[in-house]
Amino acid sequence: MTLDLEDIARLAGVSRSTVSRVLNNRPDVKESTRQRVLKIIEQHNYHPNNLARALVTQRTRILSLVIPQPIVDVFTEPYNPIVIQGVTVEASQSDYAVMLWMGSSTEEEQRFCDRILSNDQFDGLIMISSLADDPIVKRLAQAHFPFLLLGPPPVEGINFINTDNFGGAREAVLHLIDLDWQRIGMITGPETLLAARDRLAGYYDAMQAAGRLIDPALVVEGGYGEAAGYQAMLTLIDRGADAVFVSSDVMALGALRAAQDSGRRVPDDLGIVGFDDIPSAATSSPALTTVHQPIQDLGGVATRTLINILDGSLEEPHQEILPTELIVRETCGASRKGSQH
Amino acid sequence: MTLDLEDIARLAGVSRSTVSRVLNNRPDVKESTRQRVLKIIEQHNYHPNNLARALVTQRTRILSLVIPQPIVDVFTEPYNPIVIQGVTVEASQSDYAVMLWMGSSTEEEQRFCDRILSNDQFDGLIMISSLADDPIVKRLAQAHFPFLLLGPPPVEGINFINTDNFGGAREAVLHLIDLDWQRIGMITGPETLLAARDRLAGYYDAMQAAGRLIDPALVVEGGYGEAAGYQAMLTLIDRGADAVFVSSDVMALGALRAAQDSGRRVPDDLGIVGFDDIPSAATSSPALTTVHQPIQDLGGVATRTLINILDGSLEEPHQEILPTELIVRETCGASRKGSQH
């Protein structure tokens, strides 16, 4: 039923090879025959078989996006879908297809890893980075499989695109310090997540830079999810924090709710700054001051970069950190403090 | 570098064919040689080349998930990521890979459609349903490409898995009626989205079943997103609604905020019921009464079903509607009205 390369060749009165040349528009074919072949192709709505093509060229024009287990857990956060969107859109612009893998268990991830290293199927992969000692990263690296991490790099010498978690956090905390909050705490993300670590480091750095004492009791691990933020905030209030930097907006929203539920007025009695700038950050009341990261671009840039690496037009390792931006809204108390002057 | 089927054969002292038989564990091979071959395979960590395999079997064990443009717009809603998760997890359990396509423009979707009908690449596809007259659905159907819709079917005779949008909406509105709200309005989703239409139909049906008059002024199109819900609620308050069924939780949350901003107490002055049961519905204050849909399963069931269809173990068209469940929380006023008795 479906047409062959040879069928087209016969119909156009040329050889298989010539049709192939036209398909890959190589220069060494006379313009008139090229047109003739193209017309036949058009007429019969012929599409070359990607499988056969890939079998000989060893390139599938497929790249895969893997979202490891720990990230899947926080998957309802709007971060991942947007990244995915960025990746697929950019990929299909370069005529690449995207295969998606989500870890559901570590065992499952092992199996997946085997599949990667079996070497066919796709040309390269983007993985959302997470753990410090990710075994997959290790295996990929030593197998020299072309890949790129989206997020903080767990080891040296590998390709990655990251957002400036450290710098963003630092700026956020500095902002709270500027506004003259006294006991500034932090709700961190899961300790195993690299991004969470970097944000925590940013907090420390800002505090130190401002000569503030760091009270370990004011740093509590929230984990992820609205409820975790809620709980963490309760302890923080209990321990006398008057402002808190939260490692993610989702948790920050939980923290905000906790503050309100326990009778604190935000931002009058309590300052809050989040991280991510998810859509609902703008519509909470009061609206959440937060660190914006260019999630939109993140996936796109990563994809573009990976493709360039695959083309050989970019030398490895390629490492890039995209800037963040502090979005000042209401919860930090900027307006209040500002008006005091 | 990478090993051949023939290499393994040589090492095991058998023929190519026998190794192939072992690989596909066919019965006609002596147990002792099977073991011998398996050991060699294990030792050399051999994996068969999927491309070559697919080329001859005409099956790639890849299925693709397409999320069309209109859905991408509402992509930040937690619905889609969860569906994706369901699909990928279920797929990899059956040793299928998932390819992901997201429409960014209609032109882009055309190109994608060509790619589908070029017939290699993947075995079947799942598409999140959206528009009433989706051209892609039409082309897929008449090309007899194996596919399944996730959501309401735009035409007859095709495979789909859907949630009971109509029934869920009906139950929600009936609940508001039970609670004796008088002027019950609705904020609908985009009129082009089939799911939104069904929910609207459920509203009408419930109202009629209860013998209520329908005031067209109390049905307003909200579109999607928190802000849309906010705006729509303002008009509805203006027009004297005292309760409203909202087509999605995200909009319902916006509606709630609008109600509170304009001085209404929920649920004392105003009842609200949403649809979806997204995580933040449980944590809003007051907590949102809403219609739960089994998003979790939706993707999984769809995948399972598609795979069965591909295996030929399920006859087409397969059509299935998963039930919803009304989750009564606070915004509907159930507790208040209940305590009046």
Added chain:
DNA sequence: ATCGCTCCCGGGAACGATCCCGAAAATTGA
């Protein structure tokens, strides 16, 4: 012994493209 049957196994062809190499055709220059 021979036949027939089942159980295992081997090798050729095919899947649908690309790549390489050599030859035919067109072009150039003297």
Added chain:
DNA sequence: TCAATTTTCGGGATCGTTCCCGGGAGCGAT
């Protein structure tokens, strides 16, 4: 006009599997 180039084209080999078909080994029955 003819050799030397350059351009254009054709066919065989190849990628790594599966499928089909046929043949040998082993065994019981005649």
